[in-house]
Amino acid sequence: MKCFEFLLPKRTEKPRNKGLTMVLDKGLGYETAKCLMEIAGDYVDLLKFGWGTIIVHDKEIIKRKVEMYKSFDIIPYTGGTLFEIAYNNKKIDEFFKEAKDIGFEAIEISDGSTDMKEDEKLEFIKRAKKEGFYVLSEVGKKDPVVDAKISLDRRIELVNAELKAGSDKVIIEAREGGKNIGIFDKNGIAKEEEVDYLKKHIPEENIIWEAPNKDQQVYFILKLGKEVNLGNISSDDITSLETIRRGLRGDTLNKI
Template sequence: MKSFEFLSKKREGKPRNCGITMVLDKGMGLETAKSLMEISGEYVDYLKFGWGTSIVHEQDIVRAKVEMYKSFDITPYTGGTLFELAYMQGKLDEFLKEARNLGFPAVEISDGSTSISHDDKLDCIRKAKREGFEVLSEVGKKNPELDKELALEERIRYMQEELDAGSSLVIVEAREGGKNIGIFDKAGNAKEDEIDVILDKINPKKILWEAPNKDQQVFFILKLGNTVNLGNVSSDDITSLETLRQGLRGDTVGKI
């Protein structure tokens, strides 16, 4: 039983169809990650092994972390940059085989750091699905100048086509910093008019908004409710975000 549970707002338990939280693992040790999940794992739905961090760690450690996360009903998955490296080197089959051997049930497919034709990206989504993986795909470029070249209408079309190809969630790129990229301006403020257009065209339950900063998380919770899907959450901010979702902080108390 939780402390002061009589004051809390109940949220849908896992597996959740909405109110999803995706956390970024930037290379935590097994015991550190396990300790964190013991206290906060019930609030985490997806755990991304950030970027290409899996490459620089031993297989046994990665495999053990994957199994640990799954034991808390969390879906661990490989970061999009890892897929992009495999695609560039013509090693997609080897990438999927290694992901399977390490126990990953899901992969991210993106083109944020490289140039991949959209048709090829869709084919990769379909291939990963055929191979039995859940797919999360990301739309947007990590270079702000290149990302600005992606018109809103085109961004929306890509999102829907990737969902149609088999992505379970489509991620709106915001990087780890959440500034001057995608739906955020140089100060990290949300471009609400653009968000409204996206919401008018795409099922909100299928969108995972990268919102690494507290103010961004507050914005989405107040705008869309505590069942909004949020990603690129720091491992340090799991409890912080959950208290925002449950209206336990000044930013959201009495407003959920």
């Protein structure tokens, strides 16, 4: 039972297919992560081990963290950069095997920092599905200059192709900072016409909008509703985001 539960607005409960919160783990210790999930695990759906962080951490600790997250009905997964590192090193077979050995049942496939061909990426998505993984893929480039060259129509084409190949969710790139990339300008403000165009051509339940900053989270919730899928949420902001979703913070109080 929650405190003042009679004042708590309802929303979709886990397991959810919409209103997903994807949280970024940048190297939390096991006990810290467990304590955080004990108080806020109800509000986390997907947990991404950021970029190549787990390569530099003890394997047994990562295994324990993966199982711990699963115990809270959370899907932990490897970040896309880790997959790209495996791709650059021609170690894709070893990557899939290691991911399973550690206990991951989900992976992210991206091409944000590589010159991976589109057909290659789609084949990797298909293979990951055949391997039994829940697949997240990401559209966009890490370099703002390169990313800016991708037109909206091209982004839509890529997203829909990846969904057709088997991606369960497609992430719209915004990086950890959420500025000057994808749908965000240099100040981190969403380009509303681009958001409208994207959501018109892609099923909303299949998109995860990376929105690392509070103002971005408020924007998407006010525009698309409390059940919008949001990603790259800091582990410090899990409870904050949930209160924004439920209208328990001034930013959305009486607005949703």
